[in-house]
Amino acid sequence: MAVLILLLLLSAASAVSADEDAFIGVNIGTDLSDMPHPTQVVALLKAQQIRHVRLYNADRAMLLALANTGIQVMVSVPNEQLLGIGQSNSTAANWVSHNVVAHYPATNITIISVGSEVLTAIPNAATVLVNALKFIHSALVASNLDRQIKVSTPLSSSIILDSFPPSQAFFNHTWNPVLVPMFNFLQSTGSFFMLNVYPYYEYMQSNGVIPLDYALFKPLPPNKEAVDANTLLHYSNVFDAMVDAAYFAMAFLNFTNIPVMVTESGWPSKGDSNEPDATVENANAYNSNLIRHVLNKTGTPKHPGIAVSTYIYELYNEDMKLGPVSEKNWGLFDANGSPIYILHLTGSGMVLANDTSNQTYCTARDGADSKMLQAALDWACGPGKVDCSPLLQGKPCYEPDNVLAHATYAFDTYYHQMGKDSGSCDFNGVAAITTTDPSHGSCIFPGSVGKNGSLVNITAPSMNSTSSDSSGHSIYSSGLTSVLITVVVLIWSAVFL
Ligand SMILES: *[C@@H]1O[C@H](CO)[C@@H](O)[C@H](O)[C@H]1NC(C)=O
Ligand SMILES: *[C@@H]1O[C@H](CO)[C@@H](O)[C@H](O)[C@H]1NC(C)=O
Ligand SMILES: *[C@@H]1O[C@H](CO)[C@@H](O)[C@H](O)[C@H]1NC(C)=O
Numbered sequence: 020m021a022v023l024i025l026l027l028l029l030s031a032a033s034a035v036s037a038d039e040d041a042f043i044g045v046n047i048g049t050d051l052s053d054m055p056h057p058t059q060v061v062a063l064l065k066a067q068q069i070r071h072v073r074l075y076n077a078d079r080a081m082l083l084a085l086a087n088t089g090i091q092v093m094v095s096v097p098n099e100q101l102l103g104i105g106q107s108n109s110t111a112a113n114w115v116s117h118n119v120v121a122h123y124p125a126t127n128i129t130i131i132s133v134g135s136e137v138l139t140a141i142p143n144a145a146t147v148l149v150n151a152l153k154f155i156h157s158a159l160v161a162s163n164l165d166r167q168i169k170v171s172t173p174l175s176s177s178i179i180l181d182s183f184p185p186s187q188a189f190f191n192h193t194w195n196p197v198l199v200p201m202f203n204f205l206q207s208t209g210s211f212f213m214l215n216v217y218p219y220y221e222y223m224q225s226n227g228v229i230p231l232d233y234a235l236f237k238p239l240p241p242n243k244e245a246v247d248a249n250t251l252l253h254y255s256n257v258f259d260a261m262v263d264a265a266y267f268a269m270a271f272l273n274f275t276n277i278p279v280m281v282t283e284s285g286w287p288s289k290g291d292s293n294e295p296d297a298t299v300e301n302a303n304a305y306n307s308n309l310i311r312h313v314l315n316k317t318g319t320p321k322h323p324g325i326a327v328s329t330y331i332y333e334l335y336n337e338d339m340k341l342g343p344v345s346e347k348n349w350g351l352f353d354a355n356g357s358p359i360y361i362l363h364l365t366g367s368g369m370v371l372a373n374d375t376s377n378q379t380y381c382t383a384r385d386g387a388d389s390k391m392l393q394a395a396l397d398w399a400c401g402p403g404k405v406d407c408s409p410l411l412q413g414k415p416c417y418e419p420d421n422v423l424a425h426a427t428y429a430f431d432t433y434y435h436q437m438g439k440d441s442g443s444c445d446f447n448g449v450a451a452i453t454t455t456d457p458s459h460g461s462c463i464f465p466g467s468v469g470k471n472g473s474l475v476n477i478t479a480p481s482m483n484s485t486s487s488d489s490s491g492h493s494i495y496s497s498g499l500t501s502v503l504i505t506v507v508v509l510i511w512s513a514v515f516l
């Protein structure tokens with residue numbers, strides 16, 4: 020009996036556990052030429068029901084504006100101040116007294132992040148990082164705030180090597196002398212491992228190996244999900260794979276009970292010519308799906324149901340950021356507080372949830388092979404029993420008269436006929452689910468919510484439709500599909516091996 024209890028205790032202690040629900044927060048960068056006043060920032064946060072924010076410093080005016088709002092605040096020690104704090108416990112104590120104790124509890128500071136991507140941004144300061152964490156924590160203990168306020172340091176996921184498959188991921192050994200004492204600190208203080216997770220960069224750097232849909236959390240047919248050959252865990256998105264890579268890398272260092280918190284994640288809505296996937300559509304899809312995924316408390320395949328709270332990067336587009344065009348375009352809002360796009364979040368709670376439509380559509384993929392599109396269009400209008408009469412000359416959806424536009428109409432109609440089952444929007448890979456209404460002019464698509472808010476009715480498939488050639492169906496559902504599956508499996512093997 021005693022042995023059994025001991026075992027139970029041990030297993031409880033060694034598993035990652037979450038005592039809180041997952042939340043979505045937002046990073047507030049300030050590299051704007053017309054940075055809104057703190058009171059305007061807070062008004063936007065309130066209107067959008069954002070309850071968690073991360074500041075990159077401990078700006079006094081921001082902390083005052085956030086007082087008595089109920090918003091939970093992460094303040095940060097900027098990298099410029101890290102050396103001083105890591106070398107002197109009294110400097111650390113001063114910092115905590117000025118930037119935290121002075122504002123608490125009116126401003127609900129719940130987390131202090133010490134530095135930002137220190138190991139990769141300022142590697143020379145790595146040697147003082149753990150001391151900085153400890154000194155800040157000691158100052159909190161001295162002020163009796165260590166239970167209310169956690170301390171950690173956000174790191175770049177680039178320190179995790181071989182992150183696909185996740186079970187083989189490990190930390191760059193160069194950093195083990197810092198990471199091991201850091202994890203000991205995080206474990207003993209009940210804190211989190213903070214990680215910045217950017218599927219956008221993984222996707223960009225993969226040179227086409229990672230499918231865009233996989234990075235955007237778009238539904239993939241089960242046979243196209245990436246499978247970790249060691250664990251047989253299925254990964255349906257890059258985000259989960261990156262978070263699990265962090266869990267596995269920690270486990271290799273024998274740390275198994277430190278939860279991951281994602282301190283930055285997002286997708287740029289605009290880029291230069293080298294960044295064709297930095298689009299409003301993709302940014303909306305990524306952030307909408309990310310928010311739903313996090314709030315749904317799905318967890319990751321390795322730790323299902325364990326909250327992975329995430330801060331979106333970021334609140335505002337920062338026009339003063341240097342670098343490629345995308346650097347300036349990660350924001351959800353412009354400096355006036357106008358949304359860059361309306362997230363599609365109905366049904367996932369209140370945070371940032373402004374849309375009213377909650378609709379999805381099925382469209383032909385840009386750049387899809389036109390022969391495959393034509394074949395899929397023929398199938399949808401034939402065996403698929405879609406009423407394609409609106410595509411005839413003189414009918415509302417005839418223009419633009421090209422296979423991409425016509426296939427999109429047929430695919431979307433089929434998808435709605437099939438009750439929006441994600442498997443019904445594939446068409447051998449030439450179709451994709453989107454949240455943007457493809458309706459144009461008088462060509463109103465199934466699922467479209469008209470300006471007056473009435474849902475356009477979907478005509479049920481007519482059972483005595485003229486052509487019900489079942490041989491066409493079998494070509495689509497067997498032959499081509501298996502070729503594509505083979506290709507996808509090969510692609511993933513290439514990534515995983
Ligand atoms: C979003 O909702 C908030 C409050 O519900 C409102 O103040 C804000 O104007 C809305 N934004 C948009 C773009 O509709
Ligand atoms: C700082 O460290 C010194 C020596 O290690 C110790 O005596 C002192 O109490 C510490 N001060 C604070 C504020 O923790
Ligand atoms: C801060 O937020 C936490 C989490 O909601 C809550 O438990 C705590 O009471 C809040 N503290 C203050 C001082 O408002």
Ligand SMILES: *[C@@H]1O[C@H](CO)[C@@H](O)[C@H](O)[C@H]1NC(C)=O
Binds near residue numbers: 192
């Ligand atoms: C590991 O980190 C060191 C120090 O930043 C770097 O020089 C080295 O290239 C990294 N190793 C790999 C494989 O990325």
Ligand SMILES: *[C@@H]1O[C@H](CO)[C@@H](O)[C@H](O)[C@H]1NC(C)=O
Binds near residue numbers: 273
């Ligand atoms: C992890 O623990 C195992 C078993 O106690 C031990 O053999 C191994 O050396 C440890 N690994 C590290 C990196 O500490």
Ligand SMILES: *[C@@H]1O[C@H](CO)[C@@H](O)[C@H](O)[C@H]1NC(C)=O
Binds near residue numbers: 311312315317
């Ligand atoms: C939420 O999670 C449940 C099961 O964990 C799943 O069935 C459902 O589809 C998810 N919903 C969304 C919107 O992701």
Ligand SMILES: *[C@@H]1O[C@H](CO)[C@@H](O)[C@H](O)[C@H]1NC(C)=O
Binds near residue numbers: 365366377
């Ligand atoms: C929005 O869509 C989700 C997932 O399809 C569904 O669970 C939810 O009920 C929908 N909400 C509304 C208001 O239609």
Ligand SMILES: *[C@@H]1O[C@H](CO)[C@@H](O)[C@H](O)[C@H]1NC(C)=O
Binds near residue numbers: 469471472473
């Ligand atoms: C709403 O729009 C639909 C489709 O555009 C139209 O059929 C319907 O009559 C409109 N309803 C009202 C109340 O305007």
Ligand SMILES: *[C@@H]1O[C@H](CO)[C@@H](O)[C@H](O)[C@H]1NC(C)=O
Binds near residue numbers: 473474475476
């Ligand atoms: C859509 O179909 C439903 C049920 O068939 C019907 O009650 C409704 O009036 C229809 N709406 C429109 C705008 O045709």
Ligand SMILES: *[C@@H]1O[C@H](CO)[C@@H](O)[C@H](O)[C@H]1NC(C)=O
Binds near residue numbers: 483
């Ligand atoms: C289908 O066929 C039946 C019998 O041939 C006919 O009565 C019915 O009207 C047809 N329905 C449609 C929608 O064409």
